Amino acid sequence: MKTSTSIIYLLLLIMTSCAQPKAEEPVVYIYVEEPHSYAKPNNAFIKHLKLDLTVDFKTEVISGKATYDIKNNNSTQIILDSKFLDIEAVNADGKETEFSLGANDKILGQPLTITISRDTKQIEIIYKTTKDTEALQWLKAQQTADKTDPFLFTQGQAILTRTWIPIQDSPQIRLTYEANVQVPKGLMAVMSAENPKEKTENGMYHFKMQQPIPAYLIALAVGNFDYKAISDRTGVYAEKSMLTKVHDEFSDMEKMVTAAEQLYGDYDWDQFDVIVLPPSFPFGGMENPRLTFATPTVIAGDKSLTSLIAHELAHSWSGNLVTNATWNDFWLNEGFTVYFEMRIMEALYGKERANMLAAISRQDLNDELENLKDTPSATKLKLDLKGKNPDDGMNSIAYDKGYLLLRTLEETVGREKFDAFLKQYFKEHAFSTITTDKFVTYLTTNLLQKNKLTFNIDEWINQPGVPQNQAIINSDKFKIVEQTLEEFIATDKIDKDMTKEWTSQEWVHFIRNFPNTMTADQMKALDTVFNFTNSTNSYIQMVWYEQALNYDYHGKNVDKKIETFLTTVGRRWYVETIFKAYKRNDRMEDALKIYEKSRPNYHSVTANTIDMLLGYEPEPEVVILEK
The missing domain is CATH 1.10.390.10 (Neutral Protease Domain 2)
Incomplete structure (x- = not known):
């Protein structure tokens, strides 16, 4: 009797256990360890982001709400990256939840740890940017081409998106996004997404990026600019005084897209547009999908510097x-x-x-x-x-x-x-x-x-360095440039007609390869013939000014021209090259005087680099409190 009762009990227990719903098995993800993000995406990660933001030029603050659809791998917390943000409130599935900001790291910022349940599908963060936000550059009207309205742009690469959006700021975490952005009337907003071609009456703009991208490619620009199409899928944004010039310079964009597709397959981003930003933009270009951000320093008037557009297109x-x-x-x-x-x-x-x-x-x-x-x-x-x-x-x-x-x-x-x-x-x-x-x-x-x-x-x-088995690159035109330079060094004479068809690249090669025996008098002779000091080609200006510092050339008011260049152009490569020349040639006092004037015009990316190069420590901001 005991035995049969035990068997029946055991069978009932098995049947009951089989009827119980099984706990959800954790999903195994393959995200690798990321030294530049606090996120733990194998536990929980963002799939989709919706932004509802207001851009305020008076306070220089972006504020609003970020809503995230998440994939939760049976976790009770999700970690985002945050740096110099004011986090006001956090909700999980519509209810207020606990959150904490960890210790601040100078490079990484702070981990934003949010309490969730194991079945949480959505979180929401109310936040504001601050005066320290590194991704944003707020520009006054006089810092733009038309000098009529203020301008704002973001730069997220490599890990600066966390300074204007709380986000899992690792390139391996891809997400789609949408945004509603309110800006002052009369200005246009564009993002790395589906974009407007005209200004709205009320300053409200709606965006959608349907292809998944890493956080560093989320980008925003706000200003008084217009759009001009090149083809059905290519076009340019620029301030009014520059629009025609930019359109002419980049008129081969559709040809570039076609050539790229013939090489390596379909262009998968639907639209390829370029916006030319004010000169403080710290890079030549930034490959934000659907909308490349570009520096005005590539507008040379002869398409000679448009390899930069080919480069940003290739990033697609x-x-x-x-x-x-x-x-x-x-x-x-x-x-x-x-x-x-x-x-x-x-x-x-x-x-x-x-x-x-x-x-x-x-x-x-x-x-x-x-x-x-x-x-x-x-x-x-x-x-x-x-x-x-x-x-x-x-x-x-x-x-x-x-x-x-x-x-x-x-x-x-x-x-x-x-x-x-x-x-x-x-x-x-x-x-x-x-x-x-x-x-x-x-x-x-x-x-x-x-x-x-x-x-x-x-x-x-x-391994460090370059192995022996490397491609050897030769240029027939550069050989002619080198011969021309050798003849000039030997005779102090140069045939101007021989150089009239030279491209920017040939001139850069010519100037870069001045020998150690070059003299200031020879620099003056070249400047008299070719007027390099007053060149309108920024690439030629950069290498010429570097050499003027190297060879102690001061003719044609070149020192003043260098100072003007450094206080109006914020492209990090150009600026760093010239400040390195000041430092290399023991002119640190001059460099620091110029940098005091130019630093306020630079984006944080450029300023941080030059701070380190020159050993510059900015004065702490003094806050005066009213009684």
């Missing part, structure tokens, strides 16, 4: 479509993009134009290798930036050593096979992220082993 595949998983893998974004840029330029303007650009890239790499000779580990493609600002890895190594590796691979395997490999790579990894190690595995399997090739890929990626 390498960077935006297939993204470096961490900033240690930054070369995967930029090395591929420089290679793709050269191929677009070759397709549109010929092999010699592309070779000139490639030769300058090689010179830039040599200069960077010299700059980093005391820290050889910084010349590896795969970096270790833990504890460092990821901006430290944004140099010629990622761009130009990365490009040289890919060009060497192309010459090793042959262009046809290499193009097929890249097209397959972009297609198979679309809208995803990749680490250097995964790329090496993919390369080995799909290119090297497939073609029975032995290639020292580990040396290229994990």
Whole structure:
């Protein structure tokens, strides 16, 4: 009797347990450890973001609400990145919830830890930006081209989006987003999303980005600018006085998109527009999807600097479509993009134009290798930036050593096979992220082993410097430039007619390669003939002013011109190059005087770099309290 009762009880227990709903099994995600984000995406991550924001130029504050659809992997908290933000309230599934801001790190900011339940699907954050927000640059009307209205733009790369939106600020976390943005009447707002072509009457703008992107590509610009189409899917935004000039300069944009698609597959972002920002923008360009941000310094009047547009377009595949998983893998974004840029330029303007650009890239790499000779580990493609600002890895190594590796691979395997490999790579990894190690595995399997090739890929990626097996880049036009320079040094004479068809790249090569024996008198002779000091080409200005400092040339009021350049242009590469020349030539006192004037015009990205270069410590802001 006991035995049969026990059996019946056991059967009932089994039946009851089978009827109980099983606890949801945790999902295994494959996000890698990220040294530049507090987020723990394997526990919970953002899938979609909705912003409802107001832009206030009087207080220089963006305020409002961010709503996030999240994927919760059975977690009781989600962690976002926040830096210099005022977090006012947080809700989870419509109810107020607990949150905490952790210790502040100078580079990373603070972890924003939010309490959620295991089935939370949505969170909401009410917040404001502050005066310290690094991504934003608020410009007065006089700092713009037309000088009629204020301007605002954001710069998120590498980890600055967290300073204007609380976000999981890691490149491996992709999300879609939408936004409602209220701006003052009479101004237009645009984002890295579907954009308006005309101003609205009430200053309210609506945006939608339907393709998933990493947080660093969320971007906003607000100002008095207009739109002019180039084709059905390309066009430009610029202030009124610049719109026609910008449209003419970038009129080949549709041809560039077509050439890019013929190389490596369909353009997957629907629209490719460019907005030209005020001159304080810290980069040449920023590849925000659907809307590249660009510096006015590329408007040369002869399309000679539009390789920058080809570069930002190329990012639509390498960077935006297939993204470096961490900033240690930054070369995967930029090395591929420089290679793709050269191929677009070759397709549109010929092999010699592309070779000139490639030769300058090689010179830039040599200069960077010299700059980093005391820290050889910084010349590896795969970096270790833990504890460092990821901006430290944004140099010629990622761009130009990365490009040289890919060009060497192309010459090793042959262009046809290499193009097929890249097209397959972009297609198979679309809208995803990749680490250097995964790329090496993919390369080995799909290119090297497939073609029975032995290639020292580990040396290229994990060792300092440049291996011996490297592509040799030659330019016939640069050989003529070098001969012309040699003749001038020997005779102090130069045939102006011989140089009248030279491009910006030829002039840059000419000026950059002045010998150590160059004299201030020879600089004066060249300036008399070619008027370099008063050039309207910013690239030529930059290299000429650097050489004027190197060779102690003061003619044509060049010192004043350099000061004007530094106080009106905020492009970090240009500014850093010239301030380095001041420092190298023991003119620190002059440099610091100019920097005191120019620093307020710079975006934080540029100011932080020059602060470090010059050892400059800004005075703390004094706050006067009313009685």
